Each structure stands twice: as structure tokens, then as C-alpha cells.
Amino acid sequence: MDFVNAVVQGTLLGGLYALFAAGLSLIFGVMRLVNIAHGDLIVLAAYLGLTTTVALGVHPLVALVVVVPAMAGIGYVLQRCVLNHTLGDDILPPLLVTFGLSVIIQNALLEGYSADPQKMDAGALETASVALGPLSLGVLPLLTFAIAVAVIAGLQWTFYRTPLGRAFRATSDNQDIAQLMGLNKRHVFGLAMALALAVTAVAGILLGIRTSFDPSVGGGRLIFGFEAVIIGGLGNLWGTLVGGVILGVAQTVGATINPGWQLLAGHIAFLVILAVRPNGLFPRISA
Amino acid sequence: MPDAILKLSKLNAFYGDFQALYDVDLNVNEGEVLAIIGANGAGKTTLLRSISGLIGNDPAQVTFRGTSIGAERPDVVARMGLAMVPEGRQLFPSLSVEENLMIGGRVNRKGPWTLRKVYDLFPILEERKAQASTSLSGGQQQMVAIGRALMSNPELIMFDEISLGLAPVIIRDIYAALPGIVGGGMSAVIVEQDITKALAVSSRVYCLQEGRVSLEGKSGAVSRDDIARAYFGVE
């Protein structure tokens, strides 16, 4: 029963990891950029949520109304002012610039909020649970998983059924010809980053409700998101959800065996998949 | 007196340190079909890329209806009414046939060309509209590329080597459709290596040789000898 419970909890945890990963996957799909500061942006969103809930006295989920547009705006500006200038054939500039960004964000948060762990208070939501047979499922994890599915479905719909999505796919295919179609590629990339950070904002708020966070946890979130993407396969958002679930289950099962093994179990699952299926389980594009 | 819709004045183009075009002067008159011929590497594609904005030049080197566009971004140039059918088709692999056509229409310019009209011109595309664009044959891909350019209702459409890599019978069919495409006041520039085809459909012709204009004249009036000399640069 412990084991089954662990699998269920791990699956729901996977939803959160899929949210960490979705933004990462989107950006890589559109502009082949891997943002090392991605995890720190998730943490930034959590802190913005914290400040919003404190300043406006609202529930963290309500804070989404403020944080999502704010992060989207930050994403657009970041892309147009900084990241667009790193795009090209060389992998070093985007890597090193986003690395520098990561250090700046972490230390800015340290300056602004101190290193003390923080947590957002979601009230009854945090402890509420529903019974499913012999199992007890937390409402928050269920909600997180549902939101993850909704977000991924939304992103898929955006990509494959809207003009914006067509613009993303065309620009990612062939920047030159896309421009001949009247697409301003700098603007398109800016919108892609805005969308990615909007998703990241959701991930950050849910993270901040679920556990305590401090400025240094960004790296860990990036790694979880990255592992979910690689396990699931590049270029496939639903695959990323599966990847997140596998990672979550590996972690919770590992924790059941020995609490200190939680993170290690996740990494080992990732390495096993990397060894056996280097392109992930459902790849659509190659790195 | 025909009006020049597009003027190139002393156009110079570089790839890094390498100069590909030297002081090119060229006019495209309203409503005409202009052919540009030349050997591989003569600078024909560079010319089109300069016009479309993919290569940046000095503003005054390229004027369209009196406006200097030499330094404009490609998407700005596209919105002004210049469309290109690129060399090698270059369809978007992630988009279906219909989506490729739709993205051509993104510029939202008014005009007769709609999805319906493109399908009427190339019925086979309607049959395959949901397929991945790159799963089509070469000739069909060329139709998609042409349709995609038409969807923007351009005033000037540029064809870059549309016969490249296609079977002769397909080439013949596409060129047969050309008058229907370029009717209604649209101006066209056709870049071709196939001189016969180029002369047959155009009213005027320029020849490029190693980045310079080596010949300019009426398509019906230039002699084979003139062309051979201009093409190969032999005196």
C-alpha cells in the first residue's frame, strides 16, 4: 500500500515537474535556446507571488492574476533586450549569458528577500484531501496535476491551432523565409519567451504554495525540468508530462525506501533512461 | 513610358568580405515580367535577397514605388507588397500544406488571392491540404511555394529558379500557369538558368555575370550571340 501510495503521489508530483519543464521545452522548440536561468525564474515567480499575497492580502492562486502577466512582460523584455542577441549557431553565448542571468537573479533575490526560506499560505487548500478507496489524495497535488494537464493542452492548442502557433513553428523552421512572410522574428521570439514565462509563473506559484523556497533552489528546479524534458523526449509536450511523472514516481518511491534517497533516485532514473533511450521516450526533434 | 515600380541603383552586396554584386542598376516596370539570367554564382539569388531585405544594403540602393527600402527588415518589405518564391522551395516542414499557404497570407494585404483561388489554380493542393508540406513531390511543393507567395497579394512577386530540380514536364506545366498567376497588374521578376523559358515568358531581360549587369534588353530582341557573350563574359 505504501508503494501504491508512493506511485500515486509521485504521479501527482510529476504534474508540477511537467510545469517546470513546459517552459523550457517551449523555448527550446521555438528558438533552440536552453535557459540556464529557467529554475531561478520559477523561484522569481514564487517570490513575486509572495510579495503580491502580502501586499494585496490575497490568496496565492489569486496572485496568479498579477504574477502571470508580470512574468510574461519580463520574458518579452528579457528576450528582446538580451537573449535575442545571443541566438545563432554558437551555443556558448546563450549558455553563458543565461548562466550570468541565473547568478544575477539569485543574488538579487538574496538582496531583496534574504536567504530565509519562505512559503505562501494557501489556507485550507494545503491540507484538504479527497479519499480514493484506501488512498488519500491531497487536493493541492490533484489541482497541480490538473493545471499541468490544462496548461500543456493549452500550449498544444496554441501551437497547432492558432496563427501565433503557426508563427512559432514557421520561425523555428526557417527564420529567413518566416520573415518573408511578414513575421518579425525578434517579436515572435519575444512572444515565445513571454508565453514560456507565463507558464513558469504558474509553476512558481504552485511551487511556493507546496513547499518552502529560498533564492538558491532555482538550480534544483531547472534540473527537474530538464530531466523531465529529456526523459519524455525533446519537442513533445505530452512526453514532457510523462517524463515529469516518471521522475516524480522515481523520487517518491526512492523516498519510501530511504528518505535521504529521494533526489538520488530521481537522478538515477534519469541516467538509466539516458543510457537506454538517449533521445527520450517520445522524441519529436533531435537536439 | 512604363513606370519603374522597383529601382536598383548602384546596388552593392557583400557576404562578409566577399563582394557579390557590383554597382547593379536595374528597373522593374509596372505590370511587366522581367527575366534575370546568369550562370551559377553570378549573383542572381543575392540580388533577390537584397531586394527582399534578407541582405542589408544602403537605403537608397533599393527603391520601391519611390520609397527607399534597401535597409528595411524583410518582414517590413514583405508588408509593402514584395513576395518571393525562394530557391529550393523552402516550405515550412512543421506546417501542413494549407498552413504554409495560410502563413503566406499573414501579411493581410487586400487583393484577389485567397485560399480558394490558390486551390482553384492548383487543385492537387486542396486534395493534400492537411498533409505535411514536405511529403509532396517537387512539383507540388513548388506549387505550394508559389501559392504561399501569392497569398500575400503582392505587387511584385519574385521567382527564384523555380525550375530547379523539377522534371521537364512539371516545369512546362508551371510555366503554363504563369500568365494566370501574373495577370491583373502584378509585376514579376523571374530568375532562371533556363534561358529559353525565361525569354519566353518575359518582356525584358537582364543578364548578370560575376555580380555585374552584362546585358539588358527586350526579350524578343536579344540575339543568341548577345546572350552567350553576356552569360559567359566572353568578349
Add this chain to the structure above:
Amino acid sequence: MSTDIRISRTSSAARVAAILGALIVVILIAAPWWAGRADMRLMGEIFLYLALASLWNLLAGYAGLVSVGQQAYVGFGGYMLFALTIFAGLPPLVAIALAGVLGALISIPVAALIFRLRGAYFAIGTWVMAEVFRLSFAQVSSLGGGSGTSLPTDIVRSMADGRSAREALSYWLALGAALVVVTAVYLLLRSRKGLALTAIRDNELASASLGIDIWRTKFLVYVVTSGLTAVVGALIFLQKLRISPDAAFSVNDWTAFVIFIVVIGGIGTIEGPIIGTIVFFLLRETLADLGTIYLMVLGLVAIVVMLKAPQGVWGFIRHRFDLQLFPLGYRVERSKDT
């Protein structure tokens, strides 16, 4: 009139630099006699960072393998030093050398796994491996588990008699490491293997078509670099006398700072890491009081350099003045005749 063409591998600037460099090295070796304790510690730290930076530069700037996980080997080397001296009773100097060998050995299975990833995904993969190392060593209770352990005093004492002798030894080891690494990198790049590396860096596809075995060359560079990084790691924690998983495998200390050094100094050049280390320590000594602000400034400088002057300080100087202090290329010189 005839002009003879001479092919030379050096230039007058390089010759001058070599003489100056030799002088500086002699002065540095003599430091225990003219420098104070604090200065020697600082210089030792500088030398070790220079070694780390040169190694990372070889990996990223030449082999094109951008790793943000080299802290795995720094920590591994440190832990091997502690384990081999405490459990196997080996003398520290032997332990340090052995740590390097073990570091190289363990990098083989690591490479086998992460070489399946490319580009930025490779980079994050190296970070994951470093995390695996960190979490694994945190499980080893005999080495202090999550809180770490100290190097027993009798082991420290066994290195040399008297504190000043030990400090001198520590200093010379650090200086030696820096000299060995920089010299090794220089000799490698001057050799045929090095030419292959530069070719790979400039154009992988072209060099592959020339028959250069890309995979094997990169693999070799990764293994050698990791082994040497482990040696430096052992030296670092020999100086610190205490080790813990968080300190040993710190991304900030052993990767972020190293990357900034290389980027600011000039990636893909031998002189770059030297300049970068000097700039880094200058910044640190003047700004460190500002704590987080200092780190933000560092990040900002790295971003600006990457966007505006991606060749770094040395790259800029080299381009502007056509200078090369470590003679690597081939120069065609005219020797004028009448």
C-alpha cells in the same frame, strides 16, 4: 630581388613574453622568502583558480564541451584525498596524484552517459552528474555524511615539519599545479592533437570529413581534464583542511567563478584564463565586501562581455594588436633580401 619566406612558430612578442614569464616564475617560486602568510594563501588560491580556469577553457574553448559540472571532479578529488589519507594511510602527496588518476577513471563512465547529449543539454547533464556525486558522497557517513569532516592533524603534520614549511609546500604545490596545467595545455595545443582540437572547435563537420575522430578526441580531452581537475580539487581541500558535500561540489565556487574568469579573460586562448584570473581576483579583493552586489556585478560583467566582446579581454587585445604570447600558430615572415 628575391624575398625568402620563413615559417616560424614564434614571434618577437612571444619571445619577450617567454623571458618575462620565466623571470616571474622564478620570483614566484621564491615567494616563501619574501611574501607574508596571507599573501601566500591568496597567491595559492589564485594559482589553483588559474589551473581550474585553464582546464575548463581547454574543455569548452577548444573541445567545444561546455560543462557546468566540473565541480564534480573538484569535490571528487577533495574527497579522494581525505579518503586515501584517512582510510588507506597514504601520504598526502601520493593521495593527491592518485586522486587525479581516480578522477580520470571515474570520468569515463560519466562521459559514456553524458556524451549522448549535445550542446546546452550536455551542459545541464554535467550538472546533474555533479549533483549525483554530491548526493552520493553525502551518504558516506564515514566521511562525515552531509556535514563533512576535517583532515586529521597528524596527516597534516606528516607533510612537513613546522607550519611555515607546510605553508611553503602548500604554496609550491599550487604554483606547480598552475604551471603544470598551463604548460600541459600549451604543449597539447601545439601538437597534432591540438591542431585537431582547434579544427574541431572551428568547424566540426569539416574536421570530421578530414578524418579527425571527433568523438575520441573530445572523450580524451574530457578524461584528461577531469583527472587534472580532481588533482586541483585535492589541492584545494588540502589547503582548506575541511570538506563537506556542499563545499566540495559547489556550483558557484568551482563552476560559476571559473566560467566568469574564462569568459572575461578570453575563451579559446591560453592567455585568456591568466588575464581572467587576475581580473577576477582584483574585482574580488576590491568588491568582496559588497557580498551579493559583487556577485551581481560579476554576472553582469560576464553578460556584457559575452554580448559585446565575446572574445574577452585577451581576445580584444589579440585582435587589435595581433599579439600571441603563447606561440601556437604558424607565421609566414618575409626575410627581406637586397
